Amino acid sequence: MGDNERRYRFDDSYEESVPLSDGQRVHLRLMRPSDKELLRAGFEQLSPDSRYARFMAPKARLTDRELRYLTEVDGVDHFAMGAARRHLMSKDEGVGSARFVRIVGEPDTAEPAVTVIDAYQGKGLGSILLQRLIEAAWERDIRWFRSELLAENKASRAMMESLSPDVQFRATGDGALVATIPVPEPDQTPTAPGFFVGTPVQKLLSAVARATVSVRPRVTRPPEPPG
Numbered sequence: 389m390g391d392n393e394r395r396y397r398f399d400d401s402y403e404e405s406v407p408l409s410d411g412q413r414v415h416l417r418l419m420r421p422s423d424k425e426l427l428r429a430g431f432e433q434l435s436p437d438s439r440y441a442r443f444m445a446p447k448a449r450l451t452d453r454e455l456r457y458l459t460e461v462d463g464v465d466h467f468a469m470g471a472a473r474r475h476l477m478s479k480d481e482g483v484g485s486a487r488f489v490r491i492v493g494e495p496d497t498a499e500p501a502v503t504v505i506d507a508y509q510g511k512g513l514g515s516i517l518l519q520r521l522i523e524a525a526w527e528r529d530i531r532w533f534r535s536e537l538l539a540e541n542k543a544s545r546a547m548m549e550s551l552s553p554d555v556q557f558r559a560t561g562d563g564a565l566v567a568t569i570p571v572p573e574p575d576q577t578p579t580a581p582g583f584f585v586g587t588p589v590q591k592l593l594s595a596v597a598r599a600t601v602s603v604r605p606r607v608t609r610p611p612e613p614p615g
C-alpha cells in the first residue's frame with residue numbers, strides 16, 4: 389500500500405483537547421496551509437532565548453518563504469502539528485508546534501522540532517507534543533529521531549531523556565549536541581504528561597555521561613529552512 393493510501397491516526401481529521409499541568413486545555417491538530425498567521429503570531433510570542441534555542445541563531449521574524457515551508461507540509465516526509473488555546477471572544481492563540489522532517493537518503497530517520505511559547509513552557513505541553521510526534525513518526529515508519537540542539541538547552545535535553553533511556557548525546561565541539569533517539573513504539577510511550585525516567589540528578593548524570601558517546605554521524609540539514 390502506498391503512503392497516499394495509508395490510513396494514519398494522525399491525519400487531517402485528528403483533533404484532541406489536552407489538559408496542561410495548570411488545568412488549562414489546549415487543542416491539538418495537524419498544521420494547515422491556512423495557519424500562517426497563527427504561526428507568525430506564535431513566533432512573536434517566543435522570547436529571543438527560545439528563538440535562539442529553536443533555530444540555533446538569532447531570529448527576528450519568519451519570512452514568507454519560511455512560513456510556506458512550515459505550513460505547507462505533505463504530512464508524511466514533513467509532518468507538523470500545532471497546539472492552540474481557544475478563546476470564546478477572540479481568535480485562537482497558537483501556543484506550540486511539533487514537526488519532523490525525514491532526512492533525505494535515510495528513510496527511517498527524521499529531524500524533530502518542538503516549540504512552546506514562553507508563557508506556556510513548563511506546563512507539560514512540550515512533552516505532550518513530543519509524545520504525539522513519536523506516534524505520528526512511528527506510523528510513518530520513522531524509527532530514529534536525530535536532532536541538533538544547544539548543549540545548554542536543558543529543557544530540550546530533559547524532554548528527550550523523558551522519552552527514552554536510550555537517548556544518546558554527542559558533543560560536536562561547537563557548543564551543540566547531536567541527540568539520537570530510537571523512536572519508542574507508541575504503546576510503550578509514556579502517555580501521562582510529566583512522565584520522566586529517573587530523578588533530575590540521575591538524568592543530569594546520565595546526560596553528562598552520554599554527551600561523550602558518539603553513535604551516529606552529525607545531522608545533515610535538509611536544504612529547506614528549519615521548522
Ligand SMILES: CC(C)(COP(=O)(O)OP(=O)(O)OC[C@H]1O[C@@H](n2cnc3c(N)ncnc32)[C@H](O)[C@@H]1OP(=O)(O)O)[C@@H](O)C(=O)NCCC(=O)NCCS
Nearest residue numbers: 438441501502503504509510511512513514515542543546
Ligand atoms: C524545549 C521546549 C519545547 C519544552 O517545552 P515545555 O512545554 O516547557 O516542556 P515540558 O513542560 O513538557 O517540560 C519538559 C521537561 O523540561 C523541563 N524544563 C522545562 N523548561 C525548562 C528550563 N527552562 N530549564 C530546564 N528544564 C526545563 C521540565 O522541567 C521537564 O522536565 P522535568 O519534568 O524533569 O522537570 C520549550 O522549552 C521550548 O519551546 N523551548 C524553545 C525551543 C526549543 O528549545 N525547542 C527544542 C529544540 S527543537
